[in-house]
Amino acid sequence: MADLSVELGGLHLDYPWMNASGIFSTLPLLEKLCEYKTGAVVTKTITKEERTGHETPVFAESGCYCLNAVGFSCPGMYETGEELCDFYPMERPLIVSVASLTDENEVKEIIEGLEGSFDAIELNVSCPNVYKKIIGQDAKLTEKHTKAARGATKKPLIVKLTPNVTDIGEIARAAEYSGADIISGINTLRGMAIDVYAKRPVLTNRFGGVSGPAIKPVGIGCIYQIYEAVDIPIIGGGGICNAMDVAEYMMAGAGAVFIGTRFYGMPMERIGNFLEKLGNDLCRIMEETGAEKIEDMVGVAHEL
Amino acid sequence: MNYRRVCIAEIREECRETKTFVLDYHIASEPGQFLMVWIPGVSENPISISGSEPCTSITVRRVGDKNGFSHSIFRIKEGDNLWIRGPYGRGFIPFIGKDSGKDYFMVAGGCGAAPLAYLSEMLYMEHGIEPIVLLGAGSEDSLLFRQRFEKCCAELYISTDDGSRGEKGLVTGLIKKHGKGNSKFFICGPEEMMAAAAENAMEFADPADIILSLERYMKCGTGLCGSCDIGGYRVCTDGPVFSYKELEKTDFGKMRRTSSGKRIPI
Numbered sequence: 001m002a003d004l005s006v007e008l009g010g011l012h013l014d015y016p017w018m019n020a021s022g023i024f025s026t027l028p029l030l031e032k033l034c035e036y037k038t039g040a041v042v043t044k045t046i047t048k049e050e051r052t053g054h055e056t057p058v059f060a061e062s063g064c065y066c067l068n069a070v071g072f073s074c075p076g077m078y079e080t081g082e083e084l085c086d087f088y089p090m091e092r093p094l095i096v097s098v099a100s101l102t103d104e105n106e107v108k109e110i111i112e113g114l115e116g117s118f119d120a121i122e123l124n125v126s127c128p129n130v131y132k133k134i135i136g137q138d139a140k141l142t143e144k145h146t147k148a149a150r151g152a153t154k155k156p157l158i159v160k161l162t163p164n165v166t167d168i169g170e171i172a173r174a175a176e177y178s179g180a181d182i183i184s185g186i187n188t189l190r191g192m193a194i195d196v197y198a199k200r201p202v203l204t205n206r207f208g209g210v211s212g213p214a215i216k217p218v219g220i221g222c223i224y225q226i227y228e229a230v231d232i233p234i235i236g237g238g239g240i241c242n243a244m245d246v247a248e249y250m251m252a253g254a255g256a257v258f259i260g261t262r263f264y265g266m267p268m269e270r271i272g273n274f275l276e277k278l279g280n281d282l283c284r285i286m287e288e289t290g291a292e293k294i295e296d297m298v299g300v301a302h303e304l
Numbered sequence: 305m306n307y308r309r310v311c312i313a314e315i316r317e318e319c320r321e322t323k324t325f326v327l328d329y330h331i332a333s334e335p336g337q338f339l340m341v342w343i344p345g346v347s348e349n350p351i352s353i354s355g356s357e358p359c360t361s362i363t364v365r366r367v368g369d370k371n372g373f374s375h376s377i378f379r380i381k382e383g384d385n386l387w388i389r390g391p392y393g394r395g396f397i398p399f400i401g402k403d404s405g406k407d408y409f410m411v412a413g414g415c416g417a418a419p420l421a422y423l424s425e426m427l428y429m430e431h432g433i434e435p436i437v438l439l440g441a442g443s444e445d446s447l448l449f450r451q452r453f454e455k456c457c458a459e460l461y462i463s464t465d466d467g468s469r470g471e472k473g474l475v476t477g478l479i480k481k482h483g484k485g486n487s488k489f490f491i492c493g494p495e496e497m498m499a500a501a502a503e504n505a506m507e508f509a510d511p512a513d514i515i516l517s518l519e520r521y522m523k524c525g526t527g528l529c530g531s532c533d534i535g536g537y538r539v540c541t542d543g544p545v546f547s548y549k550e551l552e553k554t555d556f557g558k559m560r561r562t563s564s565g566k567r568i569p570i
Contacts, residue, residue: 024538025530025565032536044530044565052563057340057348059524061389062306070529075566083567197309198344198387264526267394267542 002286003293004279006039008233008255009181010156011093011120013039015279016294017246020211020237020260021045021097021122021160022070027087034091036272037279039256041090043080045097045124046114048106050076055204060193065215066261067193069208072099072127077113088117095158099124100135104148111152119156123149123180126162126187127209136162136187139174150179158235161185161226163215168222169229176230183226184235184258186219212261215239220252227253227299243281250294251301307342307387313359315382320445321366322415323378324354325386331360335423336395336517336545340525342387346376350522350540353391354418354449357425363418363448392525393544396423396490399515400431406488406513408435410453411501413475413493417448419517420492428456437461438482440475440493444468476500483508492517495570499557502548514548518556521563533561 006016018040024030025044033041053073060067074080088094096118100106111121125136125145135141136159146159159175161168163186172183188209193202201207219238226234236254240246241262249257263271291297314326331339333353339362342348354363366374380386396419408427410420417439427433437457441447443466453460461478462470471478475493479501489505491498491514498516505514520532520539527541535554537543546556559567 023528023530024533026533026561028536029530029533029538050564050566053523055347056523057342059526059529060306061526066526066528068524068529070523073523073531073564075562075564079566195307195309195344195387197385198307198342200344202307202342204347261528264528265392265541266527268537 002283002291004282006256006294008235009158011040011182013093013256015039015275016250016256017278018042018095018235018256018258019263020258021124023260023263027083030094031087031090032268033271037275038092040093040095040119042095042122042258043097044074045072045099045127046077046080046110047072047074047099047101048077048110050074050079057202057204058208060202060208061264062193065210065212066264067191067203067208067210068188069203069205071205072101077110081114081117084114084117089119093119095120095122097122097124097160098149099127100145104144107145107148108152111149116155120158121149121153121155122158122160122184124160124187126160126185134162134164136171137165139170142171143174143178146175146178146180156181158182158184160187161222162187163218163222163238164190169225172226172229176232180232182233182235183230185226186215186222186238189215189218211239213239213241216245220248223249223252223254224301227302243278243285246278246282247285247289247297250297251299253299253302255294255298307389309385309387312380312382312384312386315380318363319448322363322446322448324361324363325377325380326359326361327386327388329360330356330358331391333360333391334395334397335426336397336419337391337393338525338544339388339390340392341377342389343373343376343380344387346371347373349373350525352419352517353422355422355425363415365415390525393540394542396515396517396545399545399547400427403488403513406486407484408433409479409483409487409489409505410435410437410457411475411479411489411491411493411505412437412448413440413497413501414442414446415448416492416494416497416517417453420490421449421452423490424453424456434458435490436482438463438475438478440464440478440497442466474500476504479504480507488513488515490515495519495557495560511549511552512547515545516548516551517545518543520560531561531563531565
């Protein structure tokens with residue numbers, strides 16, 4: 001059996017994967033997920049104020065993608081902070097996702113308000129559904145928000161990037177320069193679905209974020225580009241369905257991955273079985289490709 | 305799956321403020337599963353399937369905001385369209401079988417009769433099981449699906465809050481009166497009623513044989529977003545049907561989450 005554990009920017013993961021932020025939004029669900037083979041668990045993004053999110057429909061689906069515009073529903077930092085206190089520490093590293101809807105000072109305020117009830121922070125500068133302009137589309141803004149987050153915690157800081165940019169390498173460099181320990185990506189791609197008979201966009205928010213198998217090549221391309229741009233580790237994801245996809249992300253440069261839409265329709269037990277099989281399959285791929293540990297695979301597609 | 309545009313073939317006035325919308329289409333489903341129903345320009349809501357022979361139907365009670373979902377669906381006429389996706393969730397079927405000799409009780413409060421009428425008909429037609437039905441409502445004019453239950457049950461007992469028909473009082477009281485040892489209970493209704501009914505049923509059944517169909521605020525309906533969490537289970541995908549045993553140590557009967565995810569008392 002190959003060794004699946006990884007050390008990543010100050011985090012130790014028993015398995016090189018985790019849930020994508022926004023999937024399984026509550027702490028009781030993440031606690032349940034900890035019972036299964038997952039390297040870490042990631043919370044839904046925490047905002048300062050309570051938000052109900054967008055009106056339904058916030059979700060649309062097709063065979064090869066999902067489209068969502070939940071719109072940062074969150075009980076707010078105080079409510080969530082209290083719940084975090086009850087649950088932290090957890091059986092697996094707990095990564096808390098945060099985002100400011102105003103300026104970088106809010107980032108600092110939220111992180112400090114959580115009073116250390118986390119193992120790492122994932123700074124979400126990339127939600128396509130709530131901003132007039134996505135922070136992660138602007139290197140200067142990304143820098144400001146990353147610096148503010150860096151100033152608020154000494155624990156590992158992950159910055160999650162958007163693929164909706166011209167040059168994701170430039171944004172990754174800005175995050176690295178501003179103190180990020182890890183780069184994560186990709187967040188969903190901005191998109192839309194129109195119902196032909198209803199003659200209108202399906203989502204009430206009209207636009208949403210595309211996830212699922214359809215976006216995997218975009219994700220692989222972005223991770224490849226980020227890997228060449230920065231020296232810090234990367235958590236990759238977007239459309240991962242199986243161990244082959246995980247290996248592909250790793251060879252592009254990801255030291256670990258996140259999985260989201262693949263859990264579509266899976267009862268909890270099946271998620272456990274899926275993760276079990278993912279581990280076995282990844283070990284087999286590692287044997288086939290001559291990798292003894294995860295880092296033997298990371299970035300190998302660059303050594304041409 | 306994408307939305308399917310369906311035509312409303314028939315609308316039935318069931319009882320006070322309650323209508324059944326029969327689609328022009330049969331969806332392979334099991335009792336307890338639900339559809340996400342979209343009215344363009346209004347909203348999308350999860351609705352339990354109330355029947356499926358020969359065409360699938362949903363039953364809605366009109367409540368709340370005039371611009372809300374239930375008021376809007378009441379303005380729909382026969383021949384109009386609805387948009388649906390699903391069916392989703394774990395229904396009652398995994399809890400049926402391997403228990404011959406047990407009496408099956410249906411305990412329905414208000415609109416909770418919808419999935420239970422569907423289940424009773426299926427049990428009767430496909431398994432030859434005639435359940436004992438305990439049907440409750442506020443008053444006689446809001447009793448739902450009395451005739452449907454009558455056609456497939458062994459016994460039917462009714463309670464109303466105001467005593468206008470059957471026993472005066474809550475349907476939970478009927479469990480104490482008519483319950484039998486070694487039974488299986490299927491319960492659906494408002495959550496306080498289900499919590500009380502499950503407690504009363506404990507006298508006659510193992511918690512694994514007390515089966516409940518739950519409701520929570522839902523967004524995606526497919527297990528991804530987690531909005532419908534009830535303490536480590538997602539109602540949309542792990543449920544909506546659960547055994548009372550599974551619900552130990554969860555928020556059942558106590559707390560629910562709002563659209564922001566905030567936990568509040570039921």
